[in-house]
Amino acid sequence: MDGLRYRLNAVAINRILRQGFRYYSRKPASKRVSNGPARFKLQNDIRNVQKPAKTGNAKAQDRGVFHYGSFGGLKEIGEAETQKTAEVLKKISDFEQLKILPKVRTALQQVISEESIALDSSKDVSSIKPSPIQVAVTQKIARTLMDKQLQINTIAAETGSGKTIAYLVPLLDYLKRVEDETPESWDLIKDKAIVRSVILVPTHELVEQVYRTVSQSAALLGLNAFRWNMNTSYTDFIDAVKNRIDVMVTTPGKILNTFKVRIINRPDRLFSGVKFVVLDEADTLMDKSWLEETHSAIQTFPNVNHLIFCSATIPNEFSKTMDRLFPTRKSITTPKLHKISRKIDFKLIDASLNPYKGSKMKVLSQILYAVLKDGTEAGFEKRCVVFVNEKKDAKKVEEQLRSKYGHDCISLTGEDTVEERLQKIDLFVKPARPLESLESNATVSELIEDTAEFLPNSNIRMNRTKPVTASQKKVSLKVLVTTDLMARGLNFHGIRNVILYDVPKTAIDLVHRAGRTGRMMQGGRVFMITDKKTKSWAKAIPKIVRSNKTLS
Numbered sequence: 001m002d003g004l005r006y007r008l009n010a011v012a013i014n015r016i017l018r019q020g021f022r023y024y025s026r027k028p029a030s031k032r033v034s035n036g037p038a039r040f041k042l043q044n045d046i047r048n049v050q051k052p053a054k055t056g057n058a059k060a061q062d063r064g065v066f067h068y069g070s071f072g073g074l075k076e077i078g079e080a081e082t083q084k085t086a087e088v089l090k091k092i093s094d095f096e097q098l099k100i101l102p103k104v105r106t107a108l109q110q111v112i113s114e115e116s117i118a119l120d121s122s123k124d125v126s127s128i129k130p131s132p133i134q135v136a137v138t139q140k141i142a143r144t145l146m147d148k149q150l151q152i153n154t155i156a157a158e159t160g161s162g163k164t165i166a167y168l169v170p171l172l173d174y175l176k177r178v179e180d181e182t183p184e185s186w187d188l189i190k191d192k193a194i195v196r197s198v199i200l201v202p203t204h205e206l207v208e209q210v211y212r213t214v215s216q217s218a219a220l221l222g223l224n225a226f227r228w229n230m231n232t233s234y235t236d237f238i239d240a241v242k243n244r245i246d247v248m249v250t251t252p253g254k255i256l257n258t259f260k261v262r263i264i265n266r267p268d269r270l271f272s273g274v275k276f277v278v279l280d281e282a283d284t285l286m287d288k289s290w291l292e293e294t295h296s297a298i299q300t301f302p303n304v305n306h307l308i309f310c311s312a313t314i315p316n317e318f319s320k321t322m323d324r325l326f327p328t329r330k331s332i333t334t335p336k337l338h339k340i341s342r343k344i345d346f347k348l349i350d351a352s353l354n355p356y357k358g359s360k361m362k363v364l365s366q367i368l369y370a371v372l373k374d375g376t377e378a379g380f381e382k383r384c385v386v387f388v389n390e391k392k393d394a395k396k397v398e399e400q401l402r403s404k405y406g407h408d409c410i411s412l413t414g415e416d417t418v419e420e421r422l423q424k425i426d427l428f429v430k431p432a433r434p435l436e437s438l439e440s441n442a443t444v445s446e447l448i449e450d451t452a453e454f455l456p457n458s459n460i461r462m463n464r465t466k467p468v469t470a471s472q473k474k475v476s477l478k479v480l481v482t483t484d485l486m487a488r489g490l491n492f493h494g495i496r497n498v499i500l501y502d503v504p505k506t507a508i509d510l511v512h513r514a515g516r517t518g519r520m521m522q523g524g525r526v527f528m529i530t531d532k533k534t535k536s537w538a539k540a541i542p543k544i545v546r547s548n549k550t551l552s
């Protein structure tokens, strides 16, 4: 980073930080408010939103539901539906109480202990507890796990609630029970060239992420896992399937491609052994743009027993599609579905107020500066994800952050190749790197004065719990600017700050983007930048999060 430029910016920023409040105090007395302008404005906005002017919305609010935006949003889930899950959760809180094979339980606890962001390495593996969705799914599906007829379930739970393990429990339990409890069937298939189960996801990033969890669990259980992504050749697949693939992770497109090439002989036979199919990020996979491909891919598995649709949101459109195509499905939903975790500190900054003068870019650079300086994540490289609505803006924002403000920044959109995308997200999906391990520590804060504690004209006070020590002054911040493409399903590892540069257009986008932090009940901060055009329903979100309201 260009030190001099940064130093100049820092001086400017500090001046702006101080001037923000001075400027405000020069305003006419009638407009002065002791709590600070933005807070006042925010409360006004909330009051406006809560006025029962729009009767539909007011009624929804009475039920604890907040209608965000004017586009077709999230389905309102009836209390009766989540009540069933709540009842199960009252009775069960341990893995030991779940009806699964002990070896599957131990393997999955082991995997959770190795990959979870919510546990420290000293944690005793056997004391790891299942998350609510893991309890609900296991108990519900276990009852009919080995039944022969087709069973269709939708699983829906909030972002970062452990849904991958939730569907892996019945899947792996099923595969191992076939081996252990039906030796005649197992003898017939164990040496056959077949695929036994498939997990479908929309992107190659997710193929990689889900495969990591699947391959770890499969190795512990003596199962063969295989991922088919952009680098996998048809010969790789043929070699793997010869030895039986127990779990395959791929995209619907890859499944359909097997029917288009000569090199794969009779793919219908290879897929005739598929008994268990999971669609992860099902609302995306069943979206208009994917539906045809996804549906055709499912149809290539004629003997499937379990079909699971898993997602963090149930958009109205998805629900209608499912009613049409799979009317007999059963739903498993958690009470917190469509809520933003209360562990997330949701902050608003209004770019239309001084000193930003309408510049969202200025706001963004100041948030990044404040994040850099807040004294958290001491000794580790900080990482921050910025979401924009349009892909054309990702590059623009990146360039400005780099050239004008000297931030260490990359942008990622669908225009990058899959390899580039995987490379760019690598730093963000892995645990934060200790600063000592980095060759050249970016010692940005050593160049700047230690003064910034709040952002002007916002409801933001950067909570610095301890004084910043000399070692904490060594800081480094990596910034990823991206679009909704990276908002679904990706388990950004321990990312504590997400910035919504643009106000998300729908509640669906809002829930997914905010959900890249605060995963598995860990803390996190979401900063949303608003401006003159931003509707009052968006400005009400911090209050909605604090009061634990459901979004629709």
Ligand SMILES: Nc1ncnc2c1ncn2[C@@H]1O[C@H](COP(=O)(O)OP(=O)(O)OP(=O)(O)O)[C@@H](O)[C@H]1O
Pocket (backbone or CB within 6 Å): 112, 115, 116, 117, 118, 119, 128, 129, 130, 131, 134, 157, 158, 159, 160, 161, 162, 163, 164, 165, 311, 312, 488, 489, 490, 491, 515, 519, 520
């Ligand atoms: N029982 C558990 N205890 C603690 N951590 C867990 C548990 N189960 C899963 N995790 C961890 O929680 C994190 C989030 O899990 P996962 O990615 O499956 O969430 P998700 O619900 O699929 O999120 P999204 O909706 O964003 O796709 C992972 O780091 C995972 O290792």
